[in-house]
Amino acid sequence: MIADFFFVLFAVMAIGGATAMVFARNPLASLLYLVMAFFALSGIFVLLDAHFIAAVNLIVYAGAILVLFLFVIMLLNLGRTEKSDLRGPLYRIIGIVVAGAFFGLLLVMLRGGHATSMAGGMGQATIDAMLESQGAVGIVAEPMFRSYLVPFEITSLLLLVAIVGAIVLARRKAP
Amino acid sequence: MEIETYTLILSALLFAIGTAGVLLRRNAIIMFMCIELMLNAVNLTLVVFSRSLGIEAQVFVFFVMAVAAAEAAVGLAIIIAIFRHYELVDVDRFNLLKW
Numbered sequence: 321m322i323a324d325f326f327f328v329l330f331a332v333m334a335i336g337g338a339t340a341m342v343f344a345r346n347p348l349a350s351l352l353y354l355v356m357a358f359f360a361l362s363g364i365f366v367l368l369d370a371h372f373i374a375a376v377n378l379i380v381y382a383g384a385i386l387v388l389f390l391f392v393i394m395l396l397n398l399g400r401t402e403k404s405d406l407r408g409p410l411y412r413i414i415g416i417v418v419a420g421a422f423f424g425l426l427l428v429m430l431r432g433g434h435a436t437s438m439a440g441g442m443g444q445a446t447i448d449a450m451l452e453s454q455g456a457v458g459i460v461a462e463p464m465f466r467s468y469l470v471p472f473e474i475t476s477l478l479l480l481v482a483i484v485g486a487i488v489l490a491r492r493k494a495p
Numbered sequence: 496m497e498i499e500t501y502t503l504i505l506s507a508l509l510f511a512i513g514t515a516g517v518l519l520r521r522n523a524i525i526m527f528m529c530i531e532l533m534l535n536a537v538n539l540t541l542v543v544f545s546r547s548l549g550i551e552a553q554v555f556v557f558f559v560m561a562v563a564a565a566e567a568a569v570g571l572a573i574i575i576a577i578f579r580h581y582e583l584v585d586v587d588r589f590n591l592l593k594w
Contacts, residue, residue, distance in 0.1 A: 342516035405521040415518030423511035430503045463551040475561045482565035489572035
């Protein structure tokens with residue numbers, strides 16, 4: 321019962337934050353609405369028993385990646401905007417129709433996948449037992465460092481390439 | 496209905512809002528933020544399916560986050576480089592490579 325209440329609260333916060341992000345005029349306000357939506361999503365991760373994912377979502381996503389966006393907005397001094405950068409009415413109609421059609425498509429697909437996957441599901445009791453025996457970090461670390469060790473190492477390579485690329489791209493040209 | 500079903504609907508809705516944002520805004524940074532929202536909607540779907548199909552799905556959430564971090568770093572560097580050249584971040588004005 322109380323889980324339902326929190327789910328509705330977080331869902332409203334996430335949808336409201338996301339919508340406000342799309343329509344806010346100021347990029348800084350837009351970013352802060354997105355942070356609010358991500359906080360709400362972390363709450364939903366907790367409700368789904370993914371405690372470690374929730375913490376990482378807060379620390380890495382809301383705490384690091386979005387603050388990087390904040391730095392760039394402040395660096396480029398985009399905080400003051402007189403007129404909105406929303407596209408014109410024709411674009412608006414096309415955009416909303418495309419997004420609505422995409423939502424409908426996703427619903428149809430999720431309904432198909434959901435019906436087949438939930439049939440042989442683990443169930444709440446199994447998840448609770450796994451959390452009890454291995455801990456919230458252990459259940460993620462076990463497959464990550466056994467089955468997915470090579471992809472994990474390649475991820476570090478990807479991040480290294482991204483760091484070098486970001487420095488090369490954002491560097492001032494030598495005089 | 497269970498919480499899983501509602502969460503899947505929520506993630507589909509968030510993804511659609513992100514799509515609408517990319518289509519509606521001209522500011523390149525806000526388009527990037529909408530892409531982050533779409534990635535997080537996918538994370539939500541992965542977490543929901545990890546409850547029924549196996550906890551390995553949560554590992555992919557980490558990979559999505561790593562890719563998002565790499566994408567944000569490189570993308571924002573490109574935006575900074577473009578801003579230095581044109582003094583704006585409006586994607587409609589970057590038409591040098593248009594036919």
